[in-house]
Amino acid sequence: MTLAADVRTDVDLTAAALDRAYVDGRWTAADSGEVVEVVDPATGRRIGSVPKMGADETRVAIEAAHAAWNDWRARTAGERSTVLRRWADLIADHEEELAALLTAEQGKPLAESRAEIGASAAFLTWFAEEGRRAYGQTIPTDRADRRLQVIRQSVGVVAAITPWNFPSSMITRKAGPALAAGCTMVVKPSEETPLSALALARLADRAGVPAGVFNVVTGTAREIGGELTSSALVRKLTFTGSTRVGKLLGEQSAGTVKRVSLELGGNxxxxxxxxxxxxxxxxxxxxxxxxxxxxxxxxxxxxxxxxxxxxxxxxxxxxxxxxxxxxxxxxxxxxxxxxxxxxxxxxxxxxxxxxxxxxxxxxxxxxxxxxxxxxxxxxxxxxxxxxxxxxxxxxxxxxxxxxxxxxxxxxxxxxxxxxxxxxxxxxxxxxxxxxxxxxxxxxxxxxxxxxxxxxEVAPFGGVKESGIGREGSHWGLDEYTEIKYVCTGGMG
The missing domain is CATH 3.40.309.10 (Aldehyde Dehydrogenase; Chain A, domain 2)
Structure with a gap:
C-alpha cells in the first residue's frame, strides 16, 4: 500500500529521542521528574531513560483513552483499516532502526530483531483487514412481528501489559485487533524494554492514529498495573508474561469484572x-x-x-x-x-x-x-x-x-x-x-x-495455567468485541 501524501517517514527513532511517555497525543514526563534507566544487557551500557510514571499519570492516560473511544469506534471499519495499514507500512519502512533499537535494549541478535519487526507490521496488516469482517448475524425470527439481530461492538478501553522478551510484536499483536475493533488502548511496556513501545507510538502518531487512541505509560509495574486493573473505565485487560503475575492481574481485575486475556508461561x-x-x-x-x-x-x-x-x-x-x-x-x-x-x-x-x-x-x-x-x-x-x-x-x-x-x-x-x-x-x-x-x-x-x-493468521494461546484467550487470526479479533443482541418488535 502506498502511504498517504501527508504521512512522512522521517521519524527519529533513536533512544535519545524516546525519552518521554506518550499520552493523549502528547510526549510527557513523569510528574515527579523521575526516570527509569534503560540498559543494553550485552554491554551494561546505559542507552536511554524513560519517565517513571505512577497511578496519577496512568489515570490521565485511561481518561484520554476513554474520551477518544466514542470517536474512534464511530469511524467505519474501513477508516480504521486505512490508519492501521499506514502504521504497518511505517514500521516496515523503519525496520532497520527499530531492529537496532530492539537489540540494544533487549539483547537478541539483529536477525531475530528484524524478524520481530516484520511480525509487528504483519499483525497490524492482518487486523487492518480482519476488522472489516467483524460480521454479525440475523437470526431467523421466532415470531412474525419481530426481528432478531446480533452485532459485534468494541469492548472499550483496553489495558495492555506487555513483556520484555518480544517488546514490539507483543504490542501490535494486541493493538492490531483492539484498534481494528474500535477499542482504544493504554499500553504498559516492561521497564526493561520501553523504547520499542515508544518507537511504535511515534510511528502510530505519524500514521494518523488519533490522540488518545494509543497511549504508552512507562515506569514500574506496581502502581501502573494497580491503576489499570482497578479502573472502571478499563473494560479489558490483556497481558503476556508469567503465570504468577497473570494470576495476580486476574484477581485484581475481578473487582470490575473486566474481560481478561492472559498469555502466560509454558513448559x-x-x-x-x-x-x-x-x-x-x-x-x-x-x-x-x-x-x-x-x-x-x-x-x-x-x-x-x-x-x-x-x-x-x-x-x-x-x-x-x-x-x-x-x-x-x-x-x-x-x-x-x-x-x-x-x-x-x-x-x-x-x-x-x-x-x-x-x-x-x-x-x-x-x-x-x-x-x-x-x-x-x-x-x-x-x-x-x-x-x-x-x-x-x-x-x-x-x-x-x-x-x-x-x-x-x-x-x-x-x-x-x-x-x-x-x-x-x-x-x-x-x-x-x-x-x-x-x-x-x-x-x-x-x-x-x-x-x-x-x-498472525493462526490462533496463539494456551490451556491450563498457560492462559485464557487467543491472539492472532479472526479469533484474536473476538477478544476485543462484545456480542450485542438486538430484538426489534412491532414489525407485524
Missing part, C-alpha cells in the same frame, strides 16, 4: 520419534530452544527422544549447540545474544547444578559465558528426568535437557504432566502417529515437524 515438550527426519529434528530443537537465548514462552523446555534415534540425535544436537555463535546481538553472525540482565543469567546456574546433582550429564555449556555477566553458555543436559527443575519449571534460558522415551503413550503422558499447556512440538514422518500424538497432547498449540508456530 514446551519437544518430541523426536525414531522415524523423524534427523537433520530437521535437530535444527528444529536448536532453533526452538536457543532463539532469544531461550527466553520465550514457546521455547522448547524439555526434549524427549525415542530410543531408536537417541544416540544419533544427541551426537548431532550437541555438536550443533557447541557451534552456536554467542555474542553481542548487534554483531553480524551472532546466533545467541545476551539474556535480559545478569540476574537472569545467574539464575541458570542453579538449574544446571540441580540437574547434575540429580544425575544429569553435562554435555556442553553449563556456566557463565566469557562475553559478560548477562551471557550464559548454551547448555545441553543428557540423561535428564522429569523431576529436575530444568524440566518441571519454565527455564526461560539457554538450557536444553534431553530425555529418552520408549513409546507414544509414555511420551504423551509425560509431556502432559505439567500445569502448563501452551505449545508442544513433535517430529515424526508417520502421519497416523502424528495425528494421534497431536490430538493427545494437552496444549493450545502443537507444532508437528515445525518449530515456529507463531503467525
Amino acid at each position: 514446551a515438550p519437544f518430541i523426536v520419534c525414531d522415524d523423524a527426519e534427523l537433520d530437521a529434528a535437530v535444527e528444529g530443537a536448536v532453533r526452538s530452544k536457543f532463539r532469544n537465548a531461550g527466553q520465550a514462552c514457546v521455547a522448547t523446555n524439555r526434549i524427549y527422544v525415542q530410543d531408536g534415534i537417541y544416540d544419533r540425535f544427541v551426537a548431532a544436537f550437541v555438536a550443533r549447540v557447541r557451534a552456536l555463535a554467542v555474542g553481542n546481538g548487534a554483531v553480524a553472525g551472532v546466533e545467541v545474544g545476551s539474556m535480559i540482565n545478569p540476574v537472569a543469567a545467574q539464575s541458570m546456574s542453579s538449574l544446571v547444578d540441580d540437574a547434575v546433582e540429580r544425575g544429569a550429564t553435562l554435555a556442553c555449556g553449563g556456566g557463565a559465558h566469557e562475553h559478560g555477566p548477562a551471557f550464559f553458555a548454551p547448555t545441553v543436559l543428557l540423561d535428564a528426568d522429569d523431576a529436575m527443575r530444568c524440566c518441571s519449571d519454565e527455564t526461560f534460558g539457554p538450557i536444553a535437557p534431553v530425555m529418552r522415551f520408549h513409546d507414544d503413550d509414555e511420551v504423551v503422558r509425560r509431556a502432559n504432566a505439567t500445569a502448563y499447556g501452551l505449545v508442544a512440538y513433535c517430529y515424526t514422518t508417520d502421519y497416523r502417529r502424528l495425528t494421534r500424538i497431536a490430538e493427545g497432547l494437552e496444549f493450545g498449540m502443537v507444532g508437528m515437524n515445525d518449530f515456529s508456530v507463531s503467525t
